[in-house]
Amino acid sequence: MNDAEIRKYAILMQELGLTGLEVTENDRVVRLERTPAAPAAAPVTTVPLPEEPAPLEDRGTVVTSPMVGVFYAAPAEDADPFVKVGDVVRKGQTLCIVEAMKLMNEITAEQDGEITEICAANGQVVDYGCPLFRMKGS
Structure with missing residues (x-):
């Protein structure tokens, strides 16, 4: 080499x-x-915690990234996102793209359900196992 x-x-x-x-x-x-770059200091903000967290079974299924790459919510910069919070999706439907090593990998729903949360921002670098979506089964 x-x-x-x-x-x-x-x-x-x-x-x-x-x-x-x-x-x-x-x-x-x-x-x-290589040593990762030190993150820039962010201002400290206080977020009030909910009084009682929802039980885990009520929080739905988490769709995680199967690889390290860049999360894209839409097929192109000026296109609508694949899914939005509240959308009902079917098994096999494309939820997002994770770009890894210049390859665009479509991430699909493994079950029918409703998208309740989008956990990654468009253009964000995601690691293996990083939550991308939370969905409620139908």
Whole structure:
């Protein structure tokens, strides 16, 4: 593996917000690691907590990201989002796109239900297992 290929992987790591990457090529293993950038200090805000949290079974099903990538709520920048809060979706319906390594991966509903919460912001980098949607089964 040459310097240009290593730099390409380093740039990809930065774009996707990865802290580690291991590449195997021709029986050679290259592991790249970087220290994540320190987050900018955000102003502290106080949010009142609800008196009693809803029981877990009342909160519905959580749709999580199956990979690290960038969350997109719509098929194009100027298009309507795939789903909105309150939409009723069917099993197999596209909910969003997660872009990983320049590939657009459609995330689909695994069951029929109603979207009760959108947990990720458009353009946000999401990790594996990060909540994307909360939905109530029908």
